[in-house]
Amino acid sequence: MLYRVLGPTGLRVSVISYGVYSLTGMYGPVGMEEALSLLRYARELGINLFDTGDVYGYGMGEEILRRALGDGIEEAVVATKIGYDFYSSRERPARRYDEKYLRFAAGMSAKRLGKRPIDLLQLHNPPLEVLKKREVYRTAKALIDEGLIEHFGIALGPEVDVLPQAMEALKHDEVEVLQFVYNALEQEPGRVIAKEARKHGVGVMVRVPHAGGVLDETIGPEEAEALRDHRMLRRQGWFKWAFKAYRAMKEKLGPLPGTPGQKALKFIDQTIRPDSIVVIAKDRETLSDYTDYTKIKDLPGDVIEYIKKIYDQAIWESPEIPASLKSRVEVG
Numbered sequence: 001m002l003y004r005v006l007g008p009t010g011l012r013v014s015v016i017s018y019g020v021y022s023l024t025g026m027y028g029p030v031g032m033e034e035a036l037s038l039l040r041y042a043r044e045l046g047i048n049l050f051d052t053g054d055v056y057g058y059g060m061g062e063e064i065l066r067r068a069l070g071d072g073i074e075e076a077v078v079a080t081k082i083g084y085d086f087y088s089s090r091e092r093p094a095r096r097y098d099e100k101y102l103r104f105a106a107g108m109s110a111k112r113l114g115k116r117p118i119d120l121l122q123l124h125n126p127p128l129e130v131l132k133k134r135e136v137y138r139t140a141k142a143l144i145d146e147g148l149i150e151h152f153g154i155a156l157g158p159e160v161d162v163l164p165q166a167m168e169a170l171k172h173d174e175v176e177v178l179q180f181v182y183n184a185l186e187q188e189p190g191r192v193i194a195k196e197a198r199k200h201g202v203g204v205m206v207r208v209p210h211a212g213g214v215l216d217e218t219i220g221p222e223e224a225e226a227l228r229d230h231r232m233l234r235r236q237g238w239f240k241w242a243f244k245a246y247r248a249m250k251e252k253l254g255p256l257p258g259t260p261g262q263k264a265l266k267f268i269d270q271t272i273r274p275d276s277i278v279v280i281a282k283d284r285e286t287l288s289d290y291t292d293y294t295k296i297k298d299l300p301g302d303v304i305e306y307i308k309k310i311y312d313q314a315i316w317e318s319p320e321i322p323a324s325l326k327s328r329v330e331v332g
Contacts (some may be wrong), residue, residue, distance in 0.1 A: 001046030007203020153177030216261030
């Protein structure tokens with residue numbers, strides 16, 4: 001396993017981190033014993049960074065980490081998220097970021113995890129107007145000073161274009177890590193965010209590296225049509241567009257060594273070099289395959305450029321065109 005330092009936190013983390021939300025029903029059902037076994041297997045593979053959130057399974061995403069790792073959770077790096085008030089309503093949790101709620105939610109997460117301080121606490125999908133409020137950062141600093149959390153970051157989303165949120169977050173010294181979506185089919189605005197984060201010395205975590213199963217070929221067009229999980233939130237027509245764009249990319253990617261999932265991870269690593277990539281895996285074989293991506297040869301430079309070119313051309317047909325990309329082109 002390859003390890004990197006997570007921005008200014010000083011935390012030494014595995015380049016592949018495990019997305020616990022894949023075990024909470026967001027990517028289809030998983031049995032409890034199977035989930036616990038997979039988390040323990042992740043540790044055996046050398047994964048030490050686990051990304052979760054309090055709203056995943058309404059606390060389950062944190063509780064299963066404690067159950068799976070036991071006292072070993074102290075040696076693991078846990079990144080969790082707060083911001084969705086499922087305590088008041090599980091049907092449609094409202095986003096809340098006021099000091100009273102953040103303190104309450106952070107305390108509840110620490111109890112479920114059995115870990116204090118929490119290694120990394122992230123605000124979960126905060127809107128731009130929230131990120132402009134000084135109260136958010138004062139609260140984060142207070143939680144660090146009080147020993148409830150060790151580091152603070154922002155998990156950007158769920159909107160397609162989170163560049164304005166990222167740029168606002170980077171204005172504040174309290175933000176040590178940014179997490180966002182980036183993959184060969186969703187290169188913008190991640191390209192820009194990663195570059196700006198590096199300028200500010202902020203850590204980078206990337207999620208959805210396989211675009212919901214398209215890039216690792218775990219689903220095809222028919223399976224995409226039948227999805228009944230978190231991936232249904234994609235805009236209508238996105239999967240059809242994604243499969244078409246990927247077919248073009250595969251003309252160059254296909255003959256190269258490695259599995260589709262490994263090559264998707266290589267593309268991410270070679271283009272923006274994140275500190276850690278959060279993967280979704282519901283079985284040992286898939287997780288092991290992902291962690292072995294560092295063992296395959298780097299993608300040739302001309303292939304990297306080809307994939308970028310395909311994306312730059314195809315994105316204008318996507319149902320999810322980032323607004324910031326449109327504005328940059330219009331200004332240009």
